[in-house]
Amino acid sequence: MAVPLVEMRGITKVFPGVVANEGVNLAVHAGEIHALLGENGAGKSTLMSVLTGLYRPDGGEIYLDGRRVNFRSPRDAIEAGIGMVHQHFRLVAPFTVTENVALGLKGGLKLNVNRLAGEIAALSKEYGLQVDPQARIWQLSVGEQQRVEIIKLLYRKTRVLILDEPTAVLTPQEARDLYRTLKRMAAQGCAVIFITHKLQEVMDAADTITILRGGKTVATVKKSETSEKELARMMVGREIVWQGDKPVAKKGEKILEIRDLRALNDKGLPALRGINLEVFAGEILGIAGVAGNGQRELAEVIAGLRPRQGGSITVSGQELGQCDPCRVIQAGVGYIPEDRLGTGLIPNLGAVDNLLLKEYRHPRWGRTIMNRRAARQWAGELVQHFKVKMAGLDAPVKMMSGGNLQRLLLAREISSRPRLLVAVYPARGLDVGATETVHRLLLEQRAAGTAILLISEDLEELFRLADRIAVMYEGQIMGLMPTEKASVEELGLMMAGAKRMEVGA
Template sequence: MKSSIPDLRSPIPDSRSPYLRLDNITKRFGSFVANDRISMAVQAGSIQALLGENGAGKTTLMNILCGLYQPTAGQIYLNEQPVQITSPSVALQHGIGMIHQHFMLVPQLSVVENIILGAECSLRLNLAETARTIATMAETYGLRVDPLAKVGDLPVGTQQRVEILKALYRRAQLLILDEPTAVLTPPEIERFFQVLRNLAATGHTIIFISHKLEEVMGLCDRVTVLRRGKVVATKAIGDTSAQELAQLMVGREVVFQVNKPAAHPEAVVLEVSGLQVNDDRGLPAVQDVSFQLRSGEILGVAGVDGNGQRELADAIAGLRPATQGTLTLNNQDITQWTPQQRVKDLKIGYIPEDRQKMGLVMSFTIARNLILKVFRRLPFCRGWFLQPEAIISHADHAIQQFDIRATSGLLKVGQLSGGNQQKVVLARELSGQPDLIIAMQPTRGLDVGATEYVQTALLAERERGAAILYISTELEEVMRMSDRIAVMYAGHFVAILDAKATTVEQIGLLMAGGTL
């Protein structure tokens, strides 16, 4: 069978009519209406944003476009021709490719193997020749990557390039990007935007799903806003503002600046001394890190992703052993303590960077996810038996307290939007009033409303007296939330600065390995 090596000279569709048009698309799950008569048009060669709160129906709509779901009603048109997209393979045949927020790559395979996986049907595959073709494609689109590199060894920004190349290799003309910058650093984002502009200039049509309004304003041509499954507005970017878009998304005015009272640090809660930690390959990831974190303060950790932040957080939480140094919490040496000991005796709350892989059991209900750390204790367990009434009552209280958009604690957490999944993690980790909170990328992939909620909740914990380690690659977010900022580069804390007395430019220089 003929190889599916793509023609790099992608045809430019007729821009006089919409490349994609959705006409009254409706999707119901039982009595729940996820998409309610959605109509929108996307011009050929344009970048159109799709905005909405977590749970507004964006993902459902894109899953319909990708063939994962079938609409209950409505019609999809491509180049004004009606199409039926009955499966992901049919979507690819129509030139529709989606790059998901959580990458669909096999870490153990090389770049070229991931790109051709499921696309090549030849029994006489020439991997070296295919790698050269992909290298040429990567150079053409400004997506430079080593085709023979193992995907699991690549930084997340490069893995995203692989996802885009995979879609382009399959001749995708319409690219759907779901939170594409959630794992990128500021320099990577700017390079990525240039790639998208180049793709649009060569005739590709792009739907850009993001919660970062400044990115939407700086990149896109038009924007469609969903709220509770319905289209509430479609606007040209020049005719709107970030503040208006935020209000359209959530149905109320959104405060972009957090209300952070002055810090009043008290006793030392966490002391880290000479800490060294290895990564999954056994190589040093954290090297000679020392700092103190006090009750009632937020220490932010700024740095380009992959400079040891994950290993640092895991070591403090007890998920990864320290190869050298000591960890002292509330005057107790916990360096060799298990995660169970730290949770039980010392009240550590850990918000991991990936809520789906590390924070939640997606097949469990909300109620069961909320008691993962305490399911053996009263009132949730008596003897060897779980107590359903106590578990459900606890879930109902958490749903109310943390504004989790769910009809019942018996709903599987995998059925929730990303923002509501994060609220479940918050409800579990904060409910025991922990002395130390490790917040690793706590707002990644969240809309403006959910981000506001998470940050407000963490600031309330700070006021209560918790010590918070706030780790994020979003530099402005770190500066907004922190009392002090530690800059991490190549596994080291290169500086610890007063958040009020430093600038974005100074921290950005340190993040890149420079000096002040």
């Protein structure tokens, strides 16, 4: 068999109190697209940080073309032909595409910018990465910015391309374009490694898959020799029982009604431009769209965390009023924000205090002095019921994993028996096991008659959970349809603003 283009043997990386990688092996051949799978904390990002020179391993060896190498810095890795496109792009927004590619190149004042722009245009054409070399980064879509990151690496003669969650911010059409580019690069001799939690994405794009669990290599398999179910089992170490066809929604009374809702973003620019929506008891209404098109602002306005410029929001016929979180809670609205620790929970407090944040006024705790013993017992019962793993009820929640943080957040919101539950990217960044738990809890709430507004960038998640799907683009609803009548192609066009349909409730 041919010598791997890049091979990592027995890589070990230890941080204080944590073994992130323990004897990990990874071999990637030229012309191959290699997926790296694993739960949160499995060691995927650490392993790639070692390969790109950000970390130095405590043990193990790295080989390129069969020759051992030792990277002392990211520059060493780049000069050896290894580059990484991070999930959060490393671009300078006011600069042009050409200027961003030029950053870090040798040549100084002698650098010929016009020639560089021509070379970028040629690379763009060769790999199907259409982008204007003279355009400024802030003028480009997220998909175009990702192309710039790839072009930066191609220009530097990168032979090993690493991508971290490459489709997280792309429309389905942009994701398919990216797959075509990656396959073209592999066909020309590059080795492509991508980190992802989407099993369908692995089956669509990868040739070979390496699974990490607990910082160790579990297996390396060919795509043709495995399945999504088997990959999920290897990732978490147990069988994953995915929710099958969900029962038909028992649609009840109208719970949420939004009319002509308008609001500004953090920069004072229009974020919501006349939103109209209705959500009924016992149904999940999914909101699809690329991040940054008003989804966060919509959730925050409903939760009373952001003022509205116009329009109305009613829950069970009760107008929520202007930016009043306490009134929203009293109206029976539960809120699962996208930022678990920044908005949903208080990092330095323990589970008891975090669970009490919306319940401290309840008469059960006493009229004047809180009965901490009763509150602690109640919190312990919730933690046990929702299977939240933690060091202790008083340990700061910032020490918990993402999946357990989400379970704790869901425990607090669900225990209040909300009429309406607003869930924003509830499974983002979670491993397959934690995602399974979150989805099960949401479907249980749907069955109990709760109205759920589910905001997600993951179309697979929306197709699995939602009864109806609406698409947001630049602060407007581009279309709304029953899930069984929706298609990925049609939703993708609306997510990109290329199609609009008449919206009905």
